[in-house]
Amino acid sequence: MSANNQGKGPDRLSQVVADARRHMKDREKTYREKAMKMYPHVCGRCAREFSGKQLKELTVHHRDHNHDNNPPDGSNWELLCIYCHDNEHGRLEVAEAYDGSSSSTETTDSDFFHNPFAALAGMLKDKDKGK
Numbered sequence: 001m002s003a004n005n006q007g008k009g010p011d012r013l014s015q016v017v018a019d020a021r022r023h024m025k026d027r028e029k030t031y032r033e034k035a036m037k038m039y040p041h042v043c044g045r046c047a048r049e050f051s052g053k054q055l056k057e058l059t060v061h062h063r064d065h066n067h068d069n070n071p072p073d074g075s076n077w078e079l080l081c082i083y084c085h086d087n088e089h090g091r092l093e094v095a096e097a098y099d100g101s102s103s104s105t106e107t108t109d110s111d112f113f114h115n116p117f118a119a120l121a122g123m124l125k126d127k128d129k130g131k
Contacts (some may be wrong), residue, residue: 053076059080061078063077
């Protein structure tokens with residue numbers, strides 16, 4: 001690699017990704033540690049209790065889905081097991097997918113049916129007139 005290309009390319013990208021992951025783990029460590037001290041080690045959805053090596057299966061869920069919103073009182077956090085946490089985020093994705101796709105509950109026939117022969121009667125009348 002020439003001197004002009006330093007700081008670019010795969011090595012630079014790897015460094016940026018590594019730095020981002022390190023920053024995320026450092027940030028997560030602080031709010032995770034606080035949440036684990038504040039709340040009982042129980043999943044907020046399925047009520048499964050965790051201890052010892054199983055604690056790694058307990059995650060901190062941000063209620064507003066904003067990982068930068070970490071108030072010191074922990075009001076934006078809840079502890080969820082990895083399964084309930086995945087389910088919660090999956091439900092959000094489904095809700096977002098349907099949000100706005102159908103703003104009205106009323107439907108019309110044209111929403112569900114297509115009649116390829118709708119103009120056939122008129123065409124047959126025109127053909128009969130030509131005889």
